[in-house]
Amino acid sequence: MTLRNVLVGALAVASLTACGTSTPAADNGKIQVVASTNVWGSVVKAVGGDDVEVKALLDDPSADPHSYESKPADAALVKDAKLVVFNGGGYDDFFAKLITNDATKKVEAFPLREHDHAGEPSTSAAPDADGHDHSVNEHVWYDLHTVQAVAQAAATELAAIAPDKKAAFEKNSADFAAKLEELEKKVDGIGAGKKVASTEPIAHYLLDETGAEDVTPEEFSKAIEEESDVPAAALASMNQLVEGKQVNVLVNNTQTENQVTKGLVDKAKSAGVPVVAVTETLPEGVTGYLDWMSKQVDALSQALKA
Secondary structure, eight states: OOHHHHHHHHHHHHHHHTOSSOOOHHHHSOEEEEEEEHHHHHHHHHHHGGGEEEEEEEOOTTSOGGGOOOOHHHHHHHHHOSEEEEOOTTSSHHHHTTOOOTTSEEEEHHHHHHHHTTTOOOOSOOOOTTOOOTTOOOOGGGOHHHHHHHHHHHHHHHHHHOGGGHHHHHHHHHHHHHHHHHHHHHHTTTTTTOEEEESSGGGHHHHHHHTOEEOOOHHHHHHHHTTOOOOHHHHHHHHHHHHTTOSSEEEEEGGGOOHHHHHHHHHHHHHTOOEEEEOSSOOTTOOOHHHHHHHHHHHHHHHHHO
8 A cells, every 4th residue: 555545544534533513424333314303313213223323403392394494514414424314395495405415315205105195086175276285285294104105215225325234124114114003093083073173284194094174274274384474264263163162173283383373272272172282393302203103193082082
């Protein structure tokens, strides 16, 4: 080996050691994974186990994912990652813009939902007069079938990165899928004949699975999602649904609360309508997708049976 080669090798090692917030895979032997949210990060962790190191850009349970702005450190993490996992569908566009390395393996959840449900008739409304397509709901981490597809895709990509760990990844994915199927059985049809309203339609797919009818006025949902003023007529309709106990459950997204949604929650409690809290990221102290979703499914099930 020439002196020049020795110096080049030394410089390469030094540059790896000097990396800031991320730890290269060569340092600890783990596959470096970066996810847009800790929800998707927890799914990959369930598949990768101790062979992966997962970092999520969004893991603050009090943060509003819709208004997140990426930082330079985020770009560095994504650049060094061997695998990135994100939602897609317009939910976390900030993350897709950070992916600049063509060699980075990717798992995008939203297209997997579209592929998994290809050919199924839509259960959502057609586009309204404003062109708002209500058949598209980007919150696919509440679709248990899509979560299973993401886990399977992650197992495939991780196996491509570390072929010697393929069997472990596939087993972890199969175990995860089996537990998801148990959740599906628990939630399937439990809301048949019931009506629900939501402060924001993030649990749309889960509610679909229950068979409950979501009677939330479209204009209300649209305004809350777009962080705009709720039309008076839509708010009046929503208040009537809750105060008049015309719904069996109010589903509340606790991460994007405002005065309107807080008022609805208060009205529901006063009227004796059960309120089920849902979130967009894992709450503090919860690290696993199954633990988090199981608690939400149990809360929803109990409320629908009340």
